[in-house]
Amino acid sequence: MTTEPTATASILSGEPLDVAILGAGISGIGAAHYLTVEHPGRRFAILESRDTIGGTWDLFKYPGIRSDSDLHTFGYEFKPWTDPQAIADAPRILDYLREAVADDDLESKIAFNRRVVSADWSDDEQLWTLTVQHYDTGESSEVKARWVFAGTGYYNYAEGFTPEFPGTDSFAGQIIHPQHWPEDLDYRGKKVVVIGSGATAVTLVPSMAGDAAHVTMLQRTPTYVIPLPRKDPIANTMKTVLGDKRGFALSRQKNIWQQKFFYSFCQSHPKLARKVIRSTNAALLPRDFDIDTHFNPPYDPWDQRLCVVPDGDLFRALKKGTASIATGRIKTFVENGIELEDGTVLEADIVVTATGLNLQMFGGLELHRNGEPIALRDTIAYRGAMLSGVPNWTLAIGYTNSSWTLKIGLLCEYLCRILTHMDEGGFTSVEAIPDPGMETRPLLDFGAGYVKRALDRLPKQGVAEPWTMTMAVAADVKQLRNGEVDDRFLNYRKATEKAPETVDA
CATH class of the missing domain: 3.50.50.60 (FAD/NAD(P)-binding domain)
Structure with missing residues (x-):
């Protein structure tokens, strides 16, 4: 699957994107589906650093590569897995993802060979400015977006450990x-x-x-x-x-x-x-x-x-x-x-x-706010979906003890609910703000070596909802599918309003 250069240019030019999706793997394609169905009027694009879709399932070529969880849960809730294999090999998963792209006519929404190397949020503009490296031409450009969905997974795709x-x-x-x-x-x-x-x-x-x-x-x-x-x-x-x-x-x-x-x-x-x-x-x-x-x-x-x-x-x-x-x-x-x-x-x-693999958040991009760098280790995950001090940004990390995609679907639902609430209130941004001095713990409470090696570079989580990174479907149905979108920790802002003071974790 390829995208013509003219199509790529048209996606990323003109008015700011409503949502920039980073990565055309299973998370990014899922987000594109939910936006297509729940917010059909929104302008979005998927920026993919490679020349094809699939993420992990196209990158790895070693013998026997397959899922390690069943495709009835690893697949999308909205798209039945019809193949008789439940523990499926990579070619079958890639076919499934290609079908999902075709089902929603997403081909023209994907910009290949485009890697976001930095992202800077402007409180004045109420926009993200994404610096994009063009792998096919060696050039770079800037893309404006109102919201970013980081569907990059959390592995370093350039090198393993x-x-x-x-x-x-x-x-x-x-x-x-x-x-x-x-x-x-x-x-x-x-x-x-x-x-x-x-x-x-x-x-x-x-x-x-x-x-x-x-x-x-x-x-x-x-x-x-x-x-x-x-x-x-x-x-x-x-x-x-x-x-x-x-x-x-x-x-x-x-x-x-x-x-x-x-x-x-x-x-x-x-x-x-x-x-x-x-x-x-x-x-x-x-x-x-x-x-x-x-x-x-x-x-x-x-x-x-x-x-x-x-x-x-x-x-x-x-x-x-x-x-x-x-x-x-x-x-x-x-x-x-x-x-x-x-x-x-x-x-x-x-x-x-x-x-093993090396853990890397957001594909290694540099994150800024008003030109000042954001240290991820100083942020706290809110509902496992957003980060404190980082407006209009979705953190897309799936489950470590179950099928990854089960959580991604719930995160996409939550994003769509947030966007609907912003439309109804005329808001241009939303930011999660924790209580001062809130107790925190590591983002991923998991003993894997790739997690332990990266703990000092990762965001943190709290010890109580809604600041926990839950690893259970029932808990996330409560937090993401049915939870409030306007609780006291979320600060919604209109373009004419002053940005809130940030709180150190």
């Missing part, structure tokens, strides 16, 4: 990060070591095991891994019997409750949950498999995100012997592989560093 391993210069093979996967990589008949134990690693290992001579997953710390059917038989039956629309809606609710139940079960009964997960693992592994070493995380279930393997493919590869797991710390790379601290040498022709 790779620790500094000693001895890499001595290794005779290839070292690859999944974020920069060579499309022409031939790993047939080669020995592969995948460093990591997260979602990317458990996807790569069984996907490569069929063609490689052998694949070893090298983990420093085990992760909880659970099998789920790639095809959801109950959901597919519902869609067959009730039709796509109604069957999808019921399947979505079923899976939301399943996710909620399992997460709550893990949080309230961690010892029992641990026993259930490990018993499931043991049933799928060879009898002599060292489960106490390789599937024995030192933390409780859902202190970090669980890994899903469709149809137990990782366990099948381990049982078949085409893959194995090594648990230990790396001492050094050697010419023919990796030496662990216990002296074990894992032979490898290719090493894949599935060691």
Whole structure:
């Protein structure tokens, strides 16, 4: 999918945009749908830094890339997921997103190769000025917008996280990060070591095991891994019997409750949950498999995100012997592989560093107000949707313990309700203002390494509503779908009124 240069120019020229959407991934396309339906008269555009839609699902090219949650909840509420695969691969997800773009005639609203590198809010103009870098021409331009929806996710799409391993210069093979996967990589008949134990690693290992001579997953710390059917038989039956629309809606609710139940079960009964997960693992592994070493995380279930393997493919590869797991710390790379601290040498022709991603808010753009920089660490998230001291800006971060898109849909609904309230009151801006000295805590209460590495650069959240970053659908239905849009923490302003004093967090 491409956009002609003349179309791109027409989107971004003339009067200020009512809404500038950053990113044409699953969040940005969802926001565009809600604006199209709820505010058809509004002028909006999607600014996408790459030359195609899809975000994560087009960027990553490594073998087997797929969702790690079901598409009945990861898909949009407004667009039924009709494919029989529930845990779906990237090409199917991309087809779904392309259909969503076509359904709402969004092609002409997307400006490709346009990356917003800075954004400056003017209290006098009541507008955002976006500085846009043109990746196709090398030029830059300015775009004015009344509101910004930051659908950029929270990963650094330019580079992933790779620790500094000693001895890499001595290794005779290839070292690859999944974020920069060579499309022409031939790993047939080669020995592969995948460093990591997260979602990317458990996807790569069984996907490569069929063609490689052998694949070893090298983990420093085990992760909880659970099998789920790639095809959801109950959901597919519902869609067959009730039709796509109604069957999808019921399947979505079923899976939301399943996710909620399992997460709550893990949080309230961690010892029992641990026993259930490990018993499931043991049933799928060879009898002599060292489960106490390789599937024995030192933390409780859902202190970090669980890994899903469709149809137990990782366990099948381990049982078949085409893959194995090594648990230990790396001492050094050697010419023919990796030496662990216990002296074990894992032979490898290719090493894949599935060691995680770097967290980056808003695609790394510089945020300003009246020319003065805004430090994100000094802001506080309001309803998980806005940031204190940042007018007319939607923070689009999905769930870490459930399907990302479940929250994005609710955030889009909330944005549309805010815009309606502003229309009715004749307001030009709205800003969330916390009480002075309000107690705060980290934005993401999550033990993942990529979160811990970035905590000092992230906004914060409060300890009570509406300043909490909730990770539960029911709580966000209350806050975002049904919550007030004019409570005492929101300061609405008309163009003729003076801006409020900002409050230090």
